[in-house]
Amino acid sequence: MQMTYVFTELKQGLRRNVSMHLAVVLTLFVSLTLVGLGALLKFQADHAEEHFGKINQVVVWLCNDASKASTCTGKVSPAQKAAIIKVVESNPEAKGYHVESQQTAYDKTKRLFGQQYQTKLPADFGPDDLRESVWIDLKDRHKAAGIMSAVQGLDGVDSIRDSRGLVGPIFKILDRMQIGSLLTAGILLMAALLLVANTIRLTAYARRREIGIMRLVGAGTLYIMLPFLLEALITAVAGVALAAIALTSFEYFAIIRGVSDLRLMPWVDWTDLRMAVTAAAILGPILTVAPTLLLTRKYLKV
């Protein structure tokens, strides 16, 4: 196959439609960046879930000596605890549970809040100041009313914490940001597809005489399509490259040199970024080459 013609046409095609190609590249750049951000937000949500524990958990705090709830008459007795656990075990909304002792709670507090925070606590702060707890895993994160009302009011129960209420807003924000960025990306990707389609139509029209002659003298379909495909591939590579630069800058400036100092939760790292860029790198060429293949078959039918 003689490639001289293909490369000459490619060069001419890129020059002839420079503004259209720029529009495709910029649209691809923005939409692929948003797709990448959507992926990063998904990874961030995964990290947050891992860190904060499962969202579908309800924690039952049992009484200690300092509890003031009406159901508390001092530290929870073994009999009260057994009755509470029996209620949990028999409830259909519970998938499982584990009991966290006062000592475990103390160790966890020390580990989570670090040395600096502990210095602000009274010197005699110890396991007895914390409460024993029952951590209930729910079968369905939307169904917890039954088990909460069953446990509420039992002797030995100090209070109930619905983890969903605590961690829920964080996930809600992440979920909404993810949906928002993916929706915007979807609309922009549609714009990119239409731009690619328009570019092909214009190019096919501008080159209708050459294409007509090529068809008549027996040039193969692939040979006729090749300049179009290469044009599409070049715009895709440019769009992906710009999106990769934008995502890398976001990771470096916004995460690593930005929020990562806030030790609220583990943040998305370079591995996550690599996956987001890979997604953009796969999506970009598909978005330009697929419509090119379809439309050139339509416009350049042999």
Added chain:
Amino acid sequence: MIRFEKVSKTYPGQSHSALDTVSVDIEKGEFVFLVGASGSGKSTFLRLILRESQATDGRVHVAGKDLNRLAGWKVPRLRRQIGTVFQDFRLLQNKTVAENVAFALQVIGKSRSDIERLVPETLELVGLSEKSERMPDELSGGEQQRVAIARAFVNRPMILIADEPTGNLDPTTSLGIMKLLDRINRTGTTVIMATHDAGIVDQMRKRVIELADGKVVRDEARGAYGYEN
């Protein structure tokens, strides 16, 4: 070389047939004039040979191939055996004479050495060796048609289709084009020429197939443009 067996062609959305049960045999090396009024089916006849469209009924055989059964991906290979010339020349204005002719070889993947040999040889045949570096708009109509013929013939096709090649030319220039087509025909290439030029048909005395309303109404071995009384 070309055989139409009861071929009919009706275009979508049209009630009458462009071709109606046409049966024709054209042997290798023949020179055939296709005559008839506008809309008689001449262009459809040529389009079917090129497999630009397909018969609604009947069979079209070209160079031993049944075009109804020819897979789409084999069509380019078929077209390499057919050269085509049009009334409006269809040259690429941004390429020189030699580049226009070479283009037909480049796009079917011929080697550089083949192109360097075949292009000057063909330009010599059509009498344009001296003007190989000219641009099409620097040439007369007759010369542009010679370039178009050179492009159609450079790959040495078995069949040459000419759709009113003299339609835009004066009688003297037309005669020159006809001499050139005759010379190509004498190399063994089958030539099928659709025309309205009565003078040329009468002068050449070749086979004439006349179409009217999509039917073959006359097929004469050494015919004239109209019926002779």
